[in-house]
Amino acid sequence: MTVEDVLDEDDLACEDLQLWRCDPIECVKELMGNPAFRKLLAYAPEQAFVNEDGTNQIFDQMWTGEWQKKLPVGATIAALILSSYKTQLTQFRGDKSACHRRRPTAHAMMLIGYLPVARFEFFDAKTRSVAGYRLFHYCMSCILLPTEKAGKDGVEILFADGLVCRVHPLLAAYVADFPEQCLIACCKESFCTRCHVAPKHGGEPTGLRAVWNPFRKDLPFCDIFTCFTPDILHQLHQRVLKDHLVDRCMEIASTPENDERFKQLPNYPGLRRFKKGIWFEMQHIFIGVLQGVIQPTVLRTAVAVIDFIYYSRLHIHTSATLDALKNALETLHKNKSIIIDAGVRNISTHQKSTK
Numbered sequence: 001m002t003v004e005d006v007l008d009e010d011d012l013a014c015e016d017l018q019l020w021r022c023d024p025i026e027c028v029k030e031l032m033g034n035p036a037f038r039k040l041l042a043y044a045p046e047q048a049f050v051n052e053d054g055t056n057q058i059f060d061q062m063w064t065g066e067w068q069k070k071l072p073v074g075a076t077i078a079a080l081i082l083s084s085y086k087t088q089l090t091q092f093r094g095d096k097s098a099c100h101r102r103r104p105t106a107h108a109m110m111l112i113g114y115l116p117v118a119r120f121e122f123f124d125a126k127t128r129s130v131a132g133y134r135l136f137h138y139c140m141s142c143i144l145l146p147t148e149k150a151g152k153d154g155v156e157i158l159f160a161d162g163l164v165c166r167v168h169p170l171l172a173a174y175v176a177d178f179p180e181q182c183l184i185a186c187c188k189e190s191f192c193t194r195c196h197v198a199p200k201h202g203g204e205p206t207g208l209r210a211v212w213n214p215f216r217k218d219l220p221f222c223d224i225f226t227c228f229t230p231d232i233l234h235q236l237h238q239r240v241l242k243d244h245l246v247d248r249c250m251e252i253a254s255t256p257e258n259d260e261r262f263k264q265l266p267n268y269p270g271l272r273r274f275k276k277g278i279w280f281e282m283q284h285i286f287i288g289v290l291q292g293v294i295q296p297t298v299l300r301t302a303v304a305v306i307d308f309i310y311y312s313r314l315h316i317h318t319s320a321t322l323d324a325l326k327n328a329l330e331t332l333h334k335n336k337s338i339i340i341d342a343g344v345r346n347i348s349t350h351q352k353s354t355k
Helices: 003-007 024-032 125-153 178-185 232-252 257-264 278-282 286-290 296-312 319-335 337-341 347-353
Strands: 057-059 076-083 155-158 164-175
Touching (some): 024 076, 178 232
Parallel strands (some): 076 164
Antiparallel strands (some): 155 164
């Protein structure tokens, strides 16, 4: 692989890179044919309810959601869940990057590739990052090339129960933190991966990177923006809670009594030591600290943010919890103007916090 393959430009300078990959279709065949997963696989969409009248639906697995119900009758899909994260393999060589596997003894996750990390020293600072974006998408296109035809036409797979079925491998989710999501969505790191920011707020109309051939363009039935899973750490704990809610509320209620309230609260296991991080533990008592020292509208906004964070962390959702999540978001948008009215945040940065 050379730079010309990535940038489509005639340049004498080149850098040799190595891409290690496996055929994802063969990985799907191995997983679906593994006898250890025989009782864990589901081949058709299902519906589960909390109550007998069927008004409170449960969403806990890929096949209990609404996505697979859109498929025609008789279609069997293999929902592909991809994940990528840049981690240095220091035990081998310092310039290698890969992703750690979870629960390797279960063999439910398979490594399909090592993506090269290029230095691009012969590029100037303005084009080096774009070249890295294009390299990533070129490598991902090479890895996922077999899924393009298999997703449209299907492929015969021998299941663990001995039956042979035609399966359509489709990209269903992409697990990545916010910086990785920006890389996949071809947008700049400070821009939202799902929506467009107005020029007067963000400085640019779209904030997209010049990646002409993203790896997702030929994947069948793929909407990459609906594949992104929530990044609770970067998007909620750090961006919304730490950078916006706590700072803004402390500016509005700037009084020494806040510190005294933290000291006088009843003991909570692990609270003083902050074993899981100060911002994670602060969620438990932050509303109690604010009670009586800020305006009711600001307090309602803070309660809505905390509720939204707690509901978003649930591993199993129902129709009721999703309605509560939506109500918390609507309450936030209904009362968020108090932050601007208080004069502690301008329109531009406030717009970013509400994306």
